[in-house]
Amino acid sequence: MLFRFLFLCALLLVIELYAFQAIKTVVKVRGLLITYQIISLLLFIFIVYSFTQFDRSVGQTKQTMITMGLLLLVFIPKILITLVLFTEDIFRVGAGAVNYLIEYDTRADFLPSRRKFISQIGLGIAAIPFLSLIYGMTIGKYNYRVIKQRIVFPDLPDGFDGFTITQISDVHSGSFDNPEKINYAIDLINEQNSDLILFTGDIVNTHAKEMNPWIEAFNRIQPHAFGKYAVLGNHDYGEYIDWPTPADKEENFKEIKALYSKIGFDLLLNQNKKIKKDSSEIVIVGVENWGKNFKQAGDLNKASEGLSEKDFKILMSHDPSHWEFEIKKDEKHFQLTLSGHTHGLQFGIEIPGIIRWSPVQYVYKQWAGLYENLGRYIYVNRGFGFHAYPGRVGIMPEITVIQLKKGEKLA
Structure with a gap:
């Protein structure tokens, strides 16, 4: 030493x-x-x-x-x-x-x-x-970008052709210090007018009370026609501090889970929810956090209970390493996974069509944007907030809008 x-x-x-x-x-x-x-x-x-x-x-x-x-x-x-x-x-x-x-x-x-x-x-x-x-x-930490991504699936139910999903992730409300910028970001979310909104975890850094000043702002997220769903991220479990007692930690965890409902999101804890449109149906699957090097509370089998390979499934799993080590090989064929967690390290270089680099890519194979393996996709959101380093360089905070399209994948 x-x-x-x-x-x-x-x-x-x-x-x-x-x-x-x-x-x-x-x-x-x-x-x-x-x-x-x-x-x-x-x-x-x-x-x-x-x-x-x-x-x-x-x-x-x-x-x-x-x-x-x-x-x-x-x-x-x-x-x-x-x-x-x-x-x-x-x-x-x-x-x-x-x-x-x-x-x-x-x-x-x-x-x-x-x-x-x-x-x-x-x-x-x-x-x-x-x-x-x-x-x-x-400036960078609040320089929100709306990134639009179209993904084509041959097995997408007809009624969901053109269906839009807004994804946010990694809010980390305990880091915020500018209400005006947060309300601007909420306005951007509402302007997308998507069919569905999904929140892929990390509402706080550690303590439930961190979100209290921001509940009113996030309650401004408008109702979406097909719902508002969320899953937990690794920071939502309060794993990174020493608690006075296990009971204090458990109470904080209960309060964090309650936060999602306070801002109008249905929290999926290793559960799934079927969404119907006309005569078509897709399934939103939500697992608790599962990370190769972080808490592994996610249970993919429990979350997808009653589902088959033929069901069209959108899976929310906070940590993209879950996709790499379990999801992309699963026999139930999860067509689309939405993750966050990496923040793109909040540092890197991104010039569309030319370069996309961050040191975090040496830790996570899937760290920002869209990836595909044998017809199964994962989209990794760069995060809404920031943590540890109070800024963002090159990797801007993101609001994702995904459009589902039915058709054959182009060669």
């Missing part, structure tokens, strides 16, 4: 030294350099202090979110500067070795001097995440 602490301290010191070397190339006023060092030290002290004050009985707070934002804002740019200058140092050492061993020039310094433009390149690269993280914490 002590060794790891000392190693971390040494690493942070190296990062600070490299960053300061780069800063010196553009700042020549001694007073400004001293000011930079003082601010860096104060931020470091604040970040360390805030993390030491984290209370496992409380969980995430506004301060912990601010601390996480500052941690990323301060150290990601400095890490990039360090990588650029360290790479230059590798070449400097190589050039010094060649100069000393081959050219036998003992008059010159072993290490060639650091090139100013390399430091400037490092600062330029570092400015990109620095500005992006500021944008993410001020």
Whole structure:
């Protein structure tokens, strides 16, 4: 433990030294350099202090979110500067070795001097995440996008051709701090005028009381002709803090389940609900959370009891790893699964038709958007809210509108 602490301290010191070397190339006023060092030290002290004050009985707070934002804002740019200058140092050492061993020039310094433009390149690269993280914490976290997706199924019942579903996921109401933006997002949901709305879990970060200030806003979601259904997400179980007693945890869980009904959603707990339109029928199936690395309360067999392969089924399962490890192979053939959970890590690059990348893709095979396997689809919503990092960079909060179409899949 002590060794790891000392190693971390040494690493942070190296990062600070490299960053300061780069800063010196553009700042020549001694007073400004001293000011930079003082601010860096104060931020470091604040970040360390805030993390030491984290209370496992409380969980995430506004301060912990601010601390996480500052941690990323301060150290990601400095890490990039360090990588650029360290790479230059590798070449400097190589050039010094060649100069000393081959050219036998003992008059010159072993290490060639650091090139100013390399430091400037490092600062330029570092400015990109620095500005992006500021944008993410001020604008990006409420920059809602309505994403429309059409999915074609050969076995879709005739009456549901053209049927529309709005999906929201990962509200994380305990992170909200702007009522005006939340009400704007609710207006966007209502403007879609979909036939059905589905909420795929995580209404809070941990505590049921986090949702209380926002119940009125979410009650503004208009009734949908074919209903409003929801399932639980991993954060809805209160698993990430230390509770005074098991009874307190259970009471909070009951209150969280009640929240869904308070905003007009029918909560499906390993259950299914048949929806009829004219003479056609589809089934909404809702499982409790099942994640490869998270709580596994979902029971697919119980949720689909009485259903067969021929029934057209829309499954709500919060964690997309459930689809990867169980759902896509299930004999009952779940035509469409709706998930959330990943948030797209709230950080990445998305340019439609060109690139879609986030570090979370190295953890989840299905992390944002539509995926297909042998005629079975999963759509992963990027999330409505935010958690841990108080912002979004590149991966914007999402309201999904899915249109079901009957027809043969195009080759």
